[in-house]
Amino acid sequence: MTNTTEIRVAGEPGYAIRVGHGLIAEVGDALPEGARKVLVVHPPTLQKEADALRESLVGEREVLLAEIPDAEQGKRIEVASFCWQIMGQADFTRSDAVVGFGGGAVTDLAGFVAASWLRGVAVVQVPTTVLGMVDAAVGGKTGVNTNEGKNLVGAFWAPRAVICDLDLLATLPRNEAVAGYAEVVKAGFIQYPEILEIIEADPERATDVTTDEFRRTIELAIRMKADIVGEDFREAGLREHLNYGHTLGHAIEHAERYQWRHGAAVSIGMMFAAELSRLAGRLSDAAVDRHRDILTSLGLPTTYRLGAWTQLLKTMQRDKKTRAGMLRFIVLDDIGKPTVMQAPDESLLYSAYLEVGEEQRPEVRSTQTSVKL
Known part of the structure; x- marks a missing residue:
């Protein structure tokens, strides 16, 4: 298996999903050429990694960090408003960008912030969990939860790119990886039975983020979603x-x-x-x-x-x-x-x-x- 796999999402606008190791260095290249200000949205658990990402992006750009609550607590309109406040005070324009750096809740929130600021600025998604890589970061569905239900407020807003650096999963607790893997299983049930066969052969290896079996199932799940959202x-x-x-x-x-x-x-x-x-x-x-x-x-x-x-x-x-x-x-x-x-x-x-x-x-x-x- 080659080091990096690129999966294209068709349609307008189309974009690439890159899967492999050591890809965090590609985030800067994925940003719009004219972006002079970048907001990196991240959870508290990734403060050290977010600081390193910020350092890799600075230069001609001003890079701001927005730490938001972890998991679904981050998907609230008050949290989106906090991000808008940072962008407003920093005079973000339509040529600037947002980076979603975290799990599925973070990429959902970051995408919604990007979709709604000035009616749409660029967003690059950098998922750091299994759930984020195979589901939330792919497809351009963004949103927040309300007291009445999940994802009732949101927008369709395609990312410029999705960068799935498998190295970011290395420290993910096994129970987190397994919970996120439910979306991979879903892909097996609705389109790729090969995923089910890999799991049935050895559930432990299928969910071990260091194995070829894990990577194969992840890429199949991403490919399924990319194909579907490219059509619809x-x-x-x-x-x-x-x-x-x-x-x-x-x-x-x-x-x-x-x-x-x-x-x-x-x-x-x-x-x-x-x-x-x-x-x-x-x-x-x-x-x-x-x-x-x-x-x-x-x-x-x-x-x-x-x-x-x-x-x-x-x-x-x-x-x-x-x-x-x-x-x-x-x-x-x-x-x-x-x-x-x-x-x-x-x-x-x-x-x-x-x-x-x-x-x-x-x-x-x-x-x-x-x-x-």
């Missing part, structure tokens, strides 16, 4: 397939006040979607069992508290995929064959939830250590 940038059709497991997953995140990791919630959401597919006569028992076996082998959860259904249904009814009050779910006709189920009967939804519900809140585990939610 604004989620008019095909891109909806990327939401497999996310309708219930986002509702669980909201119910848990965003204290759960995204991947843990989406894992349960995929299990629910598989059960819904089976009950609708679309998916075989064997395919549903394969979902459960793979997710369990990775230490990801497949059940949630039974008594939460009423609250979850109410939240799902505000989901961004809902049309004219009708719920829409991404389901499978088979592994690798996603489709949309529109306005399913609530009794069918509840029956599917009974298959993933349990009386007590489950313990969420990684393959080695407990995942703190």
Whole structure:
């Protein structure tokens, strides 16, 4: 495998996603030539790395750092306002740029800040987590959460480039890598069964960030998303397939006040979607069992508290995929064959939830250590 893989996102504007080692040095080259001011948005845990990135970018540029709260707490309109304040006080113009340097929540927030400042300035995404690399940083979906739900406020804003430096994952705790890996598993279920085969052969190597197996699955997941968003940038059709497991997953995140990791919630959401597919006569028992076996082998959860259904249904009814009050779910006709189920009967939804519900809140585990939610 070559040191650097470049995956192109088609469309207008198109851009490159670069995957490899030692790529952090390429951030400066990815910025607009005329950018004289750059805002680097980062979480507290990456202060040392953000300082080093700033030093690599200074010269003719003025580089400012915006430290924001970690994880979903950073995806709030108050945090976006904090970034806008920094940019306003520094007189950022339309030729200047933003760098999102962190996990999925950071790249979502940084993209939204860039999309909204002066109606749009350039953004370069530098994801530092598995979730950020395979999902959040790719595709131009940006946004913040509200009290009513996740990602209800946002904009489509394509990055100039996405730089996935695998070296940034070296110190990532294993439970973080496994939680983010749920989005890789999703890519296997909806398009690339090769991912599932790699996991089934050896779950430990598949989620070990130093192995060729891990890199292969990461690149397949990125390629899947790049292909889809290149055809459907604004989620008019095909891109909806990327939401497999996310309708219930986002509702669980909201119910848990965003204290759960995204991947843990989406894992349960995929299990629910598989059960819904089976009950609708679309998916075989064997395919549903394969979902459960793979997710369990990775230490990801497949059940949630039974008594939460009423609250979850109410939240799902505000989901961004809902049309004219009708719920829409991404389901499978088979592994690798996603489709949309529109306005399913609530009794069918509840029956599917009974298959993933349990009386007590489950313990969420990684393959080695407990995942703190």
